[in-house]
Amino acid sequence: MLANLSGDVAIADITQACSLSVSYFARAFRRTMGVPPYKWLMNERIRKAKTLLSQSRLGICEVALACGFVDQSHLTRVFRCTVGQTPRLWRKEAGTRTD
16 A cells, blocks of 8 residues: 555455455454554555655645645645645745654
8 A cells, every 4th residue: 555655545456455355454454553544545645745745846736646645635635634734834834843
């Protein structure tokens, strides 16, 4: 899943490759990782977005696409819910952050 953050990660494809049912995989994943697969995936995409925002000059739209979000609006919505501020504001303040 990490290797394909920017692409479409379908749980059904992963479960089929592992010869598991979707429900069994989801339960086992949550038990192991502490969060459901979709939530884990969104957290990883946000982590990657933070790295790109702080270490590159890519535009926010380009960051969104590189991290597997449909568009800039999708990244902004998820980022704001997860981080508490927009990617633009976070990037502006990133120079003073330690996280």
